[in-house]
Amino acid sequence: MHVHADDQDPDEEAFVAMTAGQAQKFRQENPSLSPWSVVVGQFLVGVTAACLAWLLTQQREIAVSVACGALAVTLPAAVFARGLMGRFASLSIANALTSFFLWELVKVVMTVTIMLMAHRGVSGLNWPAMLVGLVLTMKVYWFASLFRGKRKPVVSN
Numbered sequence: 001m002h003v004h005a006d007d008q009d010p011d012e013e014a015f016v017a018m019t020a021g022q023a024q025k026f027r028q029e030n031p032s033l034s035p036w037s038v039v040v041g042q043f044l045v046g047v048t049a050a051c052l053a054w055l056l057t058q059q060r061e062i063a064v065s066v067a068c069g070a071l072a073v074t075l076p077a078a079v080f081a082r083g084l085m086g087r088f089a090s091l092s093i094a095n096a097l098t099s100f101f102l103w104e105l106v107k108v109v110m111t112v113t114i115m116l117m118a119h120r121g122v123s124g125l126n127w128p129a130m131l132v133g134l135v136l137t138m139k140v141y142w143f144a145s146l147f148r149g150k151r152k153p154v155v156s157n
Contacts, residue, residue, distance in 0.1 A: 013083055033082035033144060042140045046070025049136050053129060061124035068118035068125070069133025076110035079103070 018026065048071060054063035083103035115134075118125055 035077075035084060038141060038144045039074065039078045039081055041144050042070070042074045042137045045140050046074055046137045047131060049133050053133075060131045061122075062126055064122055065118075065129035066133035067124040068114070068122060069135075070137040072098065072111050072114040072118070072130075072134055073137040076107040079110060080107040109123040 046067065046072070050063050050067040053066040054060070057063070078104045082107065084099060086099070115130070121149060
């Protein structure tokens with residue numbers, strides 16, 4: 001079924017494009033979130049979680065397991081961020097979309113690989129502790145987007 005402009009609901013507002021000035025003001029009032037700030041946040045949460053695990057349990061295996069979970073999120077996220085910030089992704093929207101899915105696949109494969117390597121290489125690995133580190137570190141995405149600071153509106157003279 002094809003919908004013509006004449007068939008629009010009269011209660012719906014028509015789309016109005018922003019002017020260059022409105023777009024600039026919107027970008028200033030709604031700054032984008034840098035993927036590197038998320039990666040740094042994940043790293044800090046991972047280190048903090050591993051240290052807290054060691055302080056609370058006094059067991060090296062628990063702390064290392066939490067650190068492995070954090071590493072399984074942080075390292076692939078850093079590779080993902082680097083891939084998305086590359087020149088190829090900025091050439092066109094199609095390249096950006098392709099790049100996003102490619103690097104997301106790389107991120108998932110890296111995460112699973114790191115978890116399997118931890119399973120084979122870390123003696124006394126505690127899976128629940130590793131999953132705690134993994135989940136805590138993954139949640140940084142949500143907290144970073146919730147708590148990102150909004151810039152003060154620019155006052156023009």
